[in-house]
């Protein structure tokens with residue numbers, strides 16, 4: 001869709017506003033022309049001329065002027081004055097209403113575009129987001145659509161200008177078609193000479209769009225990765241990059257403005273040259289009857305003088321329009337649906353799973369890629385059971401989990417729910433019955449309550465509290481300053497990883513999904529959090545049809561079946577015991593690898609005295625870090641002990657393991673303290 005077709009498509013949504021703009025612009029131009037045409041006869045009447053010269057002029061003009069003949073004596077002058085004043089008042093009134101209607105129309109068009117853009121962003125497949133930078137999308141919806149709105153306003157202004165030029169040319173034609181022919185030719189040369197600036201304006205507009213997109217993208221990227229930027233001390237470099245983008249954008253803006261500013265003086269000079277040329281041509285054309293024609297020439301020149309600024313404005317507006325046109329083209333391309341991945345929706349309403357989910361001989365490659373990420377997958381998940389996906393990184397586990405909510409469609413094979421193809425369902429009804437809890441839990445910058453009840457806004461206080469209890473989140477929420485009504489900051493920055501996950505689990509519990517997808521990532525958590533999250537996960541999975549992506553084999557032993565994936569294929573399937581029986585199998589290998597790699601102690605402390613001494617003698621900062629290290633490890637140890645004392649550990653083996661860890665940690669802490677005491681006198685007091 002070209003930019004013009006885009007504007008037309010949106011304009012047709014508001015026919016009344018468009019017609020009003022056209023009628024008002026035309027009326028304003030007409031009143032403007034009439035008031036201008038009447039000024040010369042009025043002045044001549046005021047000076048005592050009887051208008052004979054005008055009556056010798058063109059017949060239409062003579063007829064028009066004779067309309068005032070019915071007024072006797074001075075009343076003729078008063079009637080003409082009244083007509084001029086009325087025309088001026090009507091012109092200004094229509095211009096005022098016209099500008100209001102015009103700006104309402106342009107705002108309506110922009111809002112229409114924004115809403116269409118928003119709808120598109122919600123409808124488009126996830127693949128669109130993996131191929132487009134978030135910054136570019138934000139820039140499009142904000143900056144480019146705003147600049148397109150500028151283009152619409154300019155287009156409306158250009159239309160009003162064209163109307164005025166049209167009316168003035170008609171008046172000029174009535175006065176003298178020969179002069180008008182010459183004037184039109186000269187004004188066409190003026191317009192043509194503007195072409196150079198218009199072309200440049202378009203080029204600057206394109207650069208401006210590119211720089212603006214680059215700037216927004218970079219800014220969003222830095223803000224999203226602010227922790228990384230700080231931890232690797234890249235503030236200075238990032239600042240310089242952003243500064244570079246700001247400067248480049250500023251330069252493009254300046255060049256744009258310089259280009260636009262050159263248009264007005266150029267037009268004025270060319271306009272004056274045009275008027276002088278007209279006078280010369282007029283004198284040559286009417287050399288034989290110069291006296292009779294002088295009044296007509298006067299009217300002609302006055303009308304021409306009034307016309308020239310409209311031509312100048314039109315040229316300026318064309319340049320501005322050309323500058324904003326690249327934005328309209330970008331927006332037109334953005335709003336196209338035919339060049340974006342948007343899946344067709346089925347009509348079946350999903351209610352409840354009766355039998356199970358089947359991945360049937362499914363193969364999949366990411367859009368635009370040749371290599372299959374999933375190859376001939378066949379997996380049956382019976383209703384109410386948990387199936388775990390395990391395997392090396394890149395094996396295709398997350399991709400499998402992304403196909404179930406239909407973020408992508410398979411290239412071959414299908415997914416069925418109770419035998420019915422997932423593609424035949426109204427996907428929204430499936431999503432409503434589906435819960436996803438993943439490693440990178442997304443939380444809104446809002447209260448705990450808002451985040452838990454997101455998607456279940458009708459939930460009662462009792463239901464929310466119950467969900468928090470079952471998710472092991474009740475206690476920590478109670479300790480927050482405002483409990484459920486505490487603001488948790490951007491993406492939940494004020495909470496720990498484990499707390500964020502438990503909120504996500506509470507949210508899923510409250511939604512009570514029929515099908516659950518779990519990117520079960522507890523490995524990044526400390527022992528206490530891991531236990532608490534694991535308990536919450538177990539509660540969430542109970543009697544639910546669940547697809548779990550397991551990162552730690554210790555957490556999937558209870559799964560109904562475990563599918564071991566390798567290079568996009570399921571290479572082994574069975575429960576924990578069955579799979580372990582084959583010691584040469586993939587699962588046994590993975591299992592042995594994980595458990596033999598497991599450090600003897602989760603709490604490793606520096607025991608080397610030399611290291612401790614160096615730390616103590618080092619800077620204040622280092623010592624602070626050292627003491628933090630001791631405290632955090634002590635906390636973890638206390639956590640393990642608390643789990644033991646609260647009887648939260650299921651198997652005797654694990655109880656023994658935790659006990660040993662705690663003992664070892666205590667011993668190390670003891671050694672550290674001794675070493676600290678020996679070196680303490682050497683620490684300078686602050």
Ligand SMILES: Nc1ncnc2c1ncn2[C@@H]1O[C@H](COP(=O)(O)OP(=O)(O)OP(=O)(O)O)[C@@H](O)[C@H]1O
Nearest residue numbers: 130366369373391392393394395396397398399400
């Ligand atoms: N959006 C994408 N576009 C193209 N290729 C992708 C995309 N997402 C993942 N891949 C590729 O698909 C393959 C499988 O990735 P996937 O994330 O499913 O693996 P995984 O088993 O979940 O790995 P991990 O355990 O590390 O999360 C990888 O080779 C990855 O590079």
